[in-house]
Every structure is written in structure tokens, then in C-alpha cells.
Amino acid sequence: xxxxxxSSWPADLLRSFAVRGVFVGGCVTRGDxxxxxxxxxxxxxxxxxxxxxxxxxxxxxxxALVIHELAHLVTGDGHTDRWRAAVIRLGGTLDPVPGIxxxxxxxxxxxxxxxxxxxxxxxxx
Ligand SMILES: [Zn+2]
Ligand SMILES: [Zn+2]
Numbered sequence: 001x002x003x004x005x006x007s008s009w010p011a012d013l014l015r016s017f018a019v020r021g022v023f024v025g026g027c028v029t030r031g032d033x034x035x036x037x038x039x040x041x042x043x044x045x046x047x048x049x050x051x052x053x054x055x056x057x058x059x060x061x062x063x064a065l066v067i068h069e070l071a072h073l074v075t076g077d078g079h080t081d082r083w084r085a086a087v088i089r090l091g092g093t094l095d096p097v098p099g100i101x102x103x104x105x106x107x108x109x110x111x112x113x114x115x116x117x118x119x120x121x122x123x124x125x
Pocket of ligand 2: 068069072078079
């Protein structure tokens, strides 16, 4: 059952009206079994705006990942300063989570970033 009913959503997703749906096992636009590189992603535009897709159901238990994606929906942004502020406000983290998330702390000296998800923001100098 790739579309997760609201009653089974992680509690953090119920806190925001930005979340329209949650899909597990692929991407909502391509259906069950479709694959993508990242552990999860957020649709911030297009016909499925407000949807979060997770590759595996157990990823829903990773609060850092859930809040990371939720912050994309809330802000509509990639990995911007506004997004970072939203992650912190929602109780998430910008620190790396082994095997799941890279380091999303601001890297002022242009240090290489952790594994990217959907977007690679232009470096700021
Ligand atoms: Zn998707
Ligand atoms: Zn992200």
C-alpha cells in the first residue's frame, strides 16, 4: 500500500497543513516500485505539490529525515537558509545522520557538501 493513510503518518507530518500526502516504495508521480537516488524527497511544485515520497517505509521512523523533507514543503525551498531555519524550528537537525542524511550545516568556505538530494544550491561566497 504505497499511499500511507493519514492515520499512519509520523506525528510530525500532522503538525503542518503543507503536507498533502505521503507515498512509500517509490515516487507518487511514477507509482509503486519506482526508484530514486535519495532516501526521500519532497514535491514542492507540480501536480503532486505537498507530497513526500520515501523509498522505504522504515524511513518514516527517522525523525531527522521526516523533518528534513517536511521543511522543504513548509518553505517550498531547496537547502536554503530559510529551509535551515525551518528544520531547526520543527525540531530537526542539520547534522549528518549516518546512512540517511548528509551534513546540511552551512558550509561557508565552500567545503564539499554531503550527498545531495534533489537540489544543489549555488555556493555562496
Ligand atoms: Zn516523489
Ligand atoms: Zn533536502
